[in-house]
Amino acid sequence: MAKLAETAEIELKIRLASENVAKMQAWLNGLPNAAHHQVVLGNTYYDTPDRFFAHEQMGLRVRTENTRYEMTLKTAGKVVDGxxxxxxxxxxxxxxxxxxxxLNAHFQLGFENAAQINAELLPTFSTDFTRxxxxxxxxxxxxEIALDQGNIRNPLGECEICELEFELKTGQLKDILALIVQMPVMQGIWFSDLSKAQRGYYLGQAVKFSEEISKSLKADSLVKQEAPLADYIREYPExxxxxxxxxxQLKTEFNWAQMQAYxxxxxxxxxxxxxxxQRYAG
Known part of the structure; x- marks a missing residue:
């Protein structure tokens, strides 16, 4: 069996409109000394009937790649501006x-009711995409730069995956930002704080996202308020x-459609x- 692994993932997520994919791929293919390959990934996310992992801002998934299977627990961590x-x-x-x-036993995660949680796990939603x-x-x-295209599905519906992930394998985050400065930028591209797992939980349930936004509006930081509001306005009901x-916050006077476009x-x-x-320049 392959070696078990614990990592601290550092990545920057950028969503984009599907019509921008061709131009983005052309830029990525033109990067010097870039090794490229493609995989098809199927992912099923699991949770308990009372949504234990969702409440803890975690995601538990099983990923299928060809005939290989891997379970991953992603914790809440820290998310700022994508x-x-x-x-x-x-x-x-x-x-x-x-x-x-x-998984709990190997990493000594401290979940005293891990066996009960495992017994209650049910598939909640899926994310299937080409990477x-x-x-x-x-x-x-x-x-590592990943361009993901596919779909998120749960019993309430489905939505599109079309996003870039810049993951730092070694080095400094500021180098990712310096690379992004060179990226082609057009209408229909934005940083997002929402993970695929969050989008899966919120799909067809905008009220759950609203509950999280209500919490963020109590935060002291304007940035903490701005990001979830922006993610909501781009895709959810007025x-x-x-x-x-x-x-x-933005000192603007947009209506809903104008704000979505902006x-x-x-x-x-x-x-x-x-x-x-500016934040990661050091």
Whole structure:
């Protein structure tokens, strides 16, 4: 059996409109010394009937790649302006069935009721996508860039996956940001704090996302408020209260449609990139 692994994943997530994929692929294929390959990934996320992992802001999945199976627990970690920094725990499996009790025991995660959780696990949603991967050496860092295209499905419906993930394998986060500065930017591209797992939980249940936003509105940091509001407004039903709050923060006077377009614009993308670059410049 393959070696069990615990890693602290550092990645930056960028969503994009499907019409921008060809231009983005052309840029990625033109990167110097970039090794490219493609995989097809099937992922089933599991949770208990009372949504234990969702409440703890975790995601438990079983991934299928050809005839290989792997279970992963992703913890909440820290997410700011599309930068995701979170511990994850990986366990190779002999079959596509979760074994949370074994993962808990190996990594000494401290879940006293791990066996009960494992017995109650049910498939909650799936994410199935094709992943194009480029491994790039840039400045002092090794960066893995993944372009994912596919779908998220749960019993309430489905939605599209079309996103880029820049994962830091070795080096410094500032090198990822320096590389992104060179990326083609167009209407329909944006940083996102939402993971695939969160989108799966919220699919068809916008009210659950609203509950999380209500928590963020109590935060002291305007950035902590801005990111979830922006993610909501881009894709979910109109909410005049959220629009008013974000207009105040951004010092704008947009209606809902105008705000949706602005939040996917090159101007807003550049502002977020500049803020990230300043934060991680050291």
């Amino acid at each position: 930068v995701h920094i979170r511990p994850e725990y990986n366990l190779p499996l002999n079959e596509p069935k979760p074994d949370f009790a074994q 194009h991967i480029w491994l790039v050496r840039y400045q002092q860092s090794q960066i 909410n005049s209260a959220y629009l008013s709050v974000l207009n105040q 939040l996917k614009s090159p101007t807003y993308f550049a502002q977020n990139l500049a803020r990230l670059t």
